[in-house]
Amino acid sequence: MTDAARGGFPDLQPVTPPPGFARFLTAMRRAQDLAVSAAPDAATWDDAADQVERLVELLAPFEADEGVGPANRAPSLPGTGSLLMPPYRIISFTDAGVELQVEFSRFSVGGNRAVHGGVLPLLFDSVFGMVIHATGRPISRTAFLHVDYRNVTPIDTVLTAKGWLREAQGRKAFVNAELLGPDGTVLAEANGLMIRLLPGQP
Known part of the structure; x- marks a missing residue:
């Protein structure tokens, strides 16, 4: 992709992450679920906080610029290795469109074991971006995104x-x-407008 087609975006390339990152991602997804569902005693919360703080201390020296680490650049992993996204897998990626399989977990619950309504626009926005890439269009920004909620998303x-x-x-x-x-x-439908970036546009 040319510099003009990327606007001001860096040229991010997919990577094959080391096995440890896949294990880390799986554990972190489970930790997110437990963070919103566990109800232990006060001492256990203190122990958990100690362990998370040690994890932060371990990783902090390696914090890097956007596009350097494997997160969001690992197509072989669910959600391309991004904890921001629910774990999805790409089933089809052609100029006719894209198809994903996705499974939401406890972390995404808004209430009554249903997915929070605000999570679905995040998913749809990512789908829109994939459609742009699959159809060969240059990198674009979302101008608007409209969601109609048809049924509860489990x-x-x-x-x-x-x-x-x-x-x-x-x-x-x-x-x-x-x-x-x-x-x-049909659980939800979305439509939106994506605008191609101008050269140098962030």
């Missing part, structure tokens, strides 16, 4: 997310997406 269930390019007009790309339950029920 946790601990393998769901399907699909996204496709509806229309392109110059720098503008109008994108659609949907999230489906195991039986094909």
